[in-house]
Structures are given as C-alpha cells and as structure tokens.
Amino acid sequence: MRAFSEAYLRRTREGMWADSREALSSLDLGSRERVLDVGCGSGELTRVLAEECPGEVVGCDVDRSLLEFAGDSSGPEQASAVPVVQGDAIRLPFADDSFDLVLCQALLINLPDPAVAVQEFARVSSDGVAAVEPDNGAVTVESTVPREAPLERRARRAYLGGIETDVTLGADAREVFESVGLEDVTTVRYDHDRSIESPYDDHALTVARRKATGAGLADDRATMLESDLTDEEYDDLRRAWREMGREVIEQMQAGTYERMETVPFYVTSGRVSSLE
Numbered sequence: 001m002r003a004f005s006e007a008y009l010r011r012t013r014e015g016m017w018a019d020s021r022e023a024l025s026s027l028d029l030g031s032r033e034r035v036l037d038v039g040c041g042s043g044e045l046t047r048v049l050a051e052e053c054p055g056e057v058v059g060c061d062v063d064r065s066l067l068e069f070a071g072d073s074s075g076p077e078q079a080s081a082v083p084v085v086q087g088d089a090i091r092l093p094f095a096d097d098s099f100d101l102v103l104c105q106a107l108l109i110n111l112p113d114p115a116v117a118v119q120e121f122a123r124v125s126s127d128g129v130a131a132v133e134p135d136n137g138a139v140t141v142e143s144t145v146p147r148e149a150p151l152e153r154r155a156r157r158a159y160l161g162g163i164e165t166d167v168t169l170g171a172d173a174r175e176v177f178e179s180v181g182l183e184d185v186t187t188v189r190y191d192h193d194r195s196i197e198s199p200y201d202d203h204a205l206t207v208a209r210r211k212a213t214g215a216g217l218a219d220d221r222a223t224m225l226e227s228d229l230t231d232e233e234y235d236d237l238r239r240a241w242r243e244m245g246r247e248v249i250e251q252m253q254a255g256t257y258e259r260m261e262t263v264p265f266y267v268t269s270g271r272v273s274s275l276e
Contacts, residue, residue: 021052026186026188026269027128031054033100035049036094036103037103038060038102039089039106040070043066045132047082057083058083058085058099067084089117097124098124100127104130105132108173109170110167112164118180122182126272129270129271130270131173132265134265135170135266139156141261145247147243147247151241158237160227170265171187174187181273185269189266190267192264195258198255213242214241217237218238
C-alpha cells in the first residue's frame, strides 16, 4: 500500500466538504451511534463525521504517525478529540458488529485487493459500509496557460499507468461492494474543485517553481516509466513541462494565472446482509 504524508493528505483534501455534504446524505449520518473511519490519515473526513454524527466516531489507520493529527480536536465546536486506533484495513482490530457504519476515503484505490478490505468493513459493521473514492483517471484541469491541461493529461496518464493499484476505482466501487455480498448498493458522484488564483499562497508558488524546473516530473520518473512511456518520450514531456512552468510563473508575476482542477469522487454505500 502506498504511504502519504500528513501534509499531502491535508493539501489534497482541504476544503473538500466545506461547501456541501450532500453527497454524504446516503450514509444517514444523523442516526448513527458508532462510526469507524478506516484509513483515516490525518483525519479530514473523521472530523466531518464527528460534526455530523450524534454518536461516537473512531478513526483507524495503519500509520501511527498520522493518528496524532487525526485525533486532534477540530476546534471549539468539538468538545473533545476523536478517538483513534492503529489498525490495518484488511485486519481491523475490532470484534464483529462493533459499529453501525464503517467507511473510508481514498483508501481502496491504494489497495491491491479492495474487496478484502470491504469484506472486513462488513465484518465489523452491523449495518452500513461506505467508501468515498476518486476516479483519478477522470481528473480535469482548466488553466489560463493553454498547454497546461494537455500536458497534465499526458503526465497523469503515464503516472497512473505505472501504479499497480486501481486508482480509477471510484466510479466502479459498486462492483466491489456487490462482489462481497453487500445489499442496496448506491453511488453518488461528488466533484472536489481545487483552484489557484491571485493572490497566490506559498504552496501555489512552490508548485509553479517545481513545474518550471521539472522537479515534480523528476520525482515521478520511475513510476511513469513503469507505464508504456519511453525514456525519450519522458524527456520530451519534461522539456515541455518546464516551458509550461515558466509560462505559469510569468502569468503569476502579472497576477493573471488561474487554474481549476476537478477530482470526481464517488460515495458508494451498501448494507450488510441481514442473513449474515
């Protein structure tokens, strides 16, 4: 399973549920008594669940270093920190039927066999199982730099082609749920928009500099070459990427650069069979 830093998780999930939580309505959070967030990472979804659920919410992650962040109190409206437990998604340290809802966010896409984890979710849940998973192959980019979007499509295609797990799973998670016997499976799409516009924060400036130097593609070179991308094609892409990065910086200096990235997420939910 791929590992991610606390900074990466916060940055990619920042503000995801700030404007609307309508896609979570199928989870019936207002009636839940005990909820488990598996692979909670730094706790962005865990804190949303704690705000929406009247009962107890527990975070669980295999990475002990992330649990310190996940367990932090989210502010004055939350009376106490969220309880957290270290545990593996495919061997959860809980008894059968310990929760009435077990869910995850952007976890299944990083597992070699998502069905094993979903089956384990069903074991420790007495009622509901859910997953909030992206389709990383369907990410779209709009930019005031004309060549940015097509170059990002090329780079993304190569990078995703070099990853062993199914990072496009979101739209097809329903099939995984049904394969382990979950009932009444439904899927709701939710688009997470991430924008950059003037005034630019430090992270946006750092990303622009890394594009201009090609540092980002250099970090991903090994993964990209695991796809059908050749060394020559990679070098050509990186040259074009650096040129694009310089255009981004020029527009930033003029205060005209704008970028919108849309990541489609799919909230898939199902019910544990009453015959189990």
